Amino acid sequence: MNESRIPFALTREEAGTLLGSLAWVMGALQIMRDRGHAEEDEEFHELHDLLAPRLEALVGRIAAARQAASGAPAVEAKLEAAYSAIREAFETWIQLTAYDTLSAAVAERLEGETGIDPSPPAGA
Numbered sequence: 645m646n647e648s649r650i651p652f653a654l655t656r657e658e659a660g661t662l663l664g665s666l667a668w669v670m671g672a673l674q675i676m677r678d679r680g681h682a683e684e685d686e687e688f689h690e691l692h693d694l695l696a697p698r699l700e701a702l703v704g705r706i707a708a709a710r711q712a713a714s715g716a717p718a719v720e721a722k723l724e725a726a727y728s729a730i731r732e733a734f735e736t737w738i739q740l741t742a743y744d745t746l747s748a749a750v751a752e753r754l755e756g757e758t759g760i761d762p763s764p765p766a767g768a
Contacts, residue, residue, distance in 0.1 A: 656715065656719050657723065657726040659726075660722065660723035660724060660725065660727035661727070661729075661730060663707075663723075663730075664727040664731055666702060667730070667734065668730060668733070669699060670696060670700070670703075671738075673695055673696055673699075675738075676688040676692060677691075680692075683748070683752060710723070
């Protein structure tokens with residue numbers, strides 16, 4: 645299959661932002677997959693398995709292009725700074741959602757062991 649290519653030139657900063665964004669999505673998919681296992685919902689695992697290989701291929705292509713066009717340390721620092729900013733935002737997101745994930749797991753376990761729904765009543 646001869647697929648036409650879209651010309652796509654990125655600055656180092658843009659490449660770092662794109663790599664960070666892809667890493668964020670890949671991390672979120674992994675979390676969804678793990679949560680799906682905990683809740684015995686394979687839909688999240690299937691979503692991960694569908695999308696992760698595509699994202700990994702994109703990351704590989706960007707990494708290869710980066711390697712082929714390696715620049716001076718100051719230029720590479722722009723890429724790393726942009727990537728780090730996205731990574732730090734992702735880590736903040738993880739902290740914000742970790743409580744929700746823990747709460748859901750505890751609620752699921754309590755309901756399974758006691759039969760009592762631990763969520764607050766509607767309107768509370």
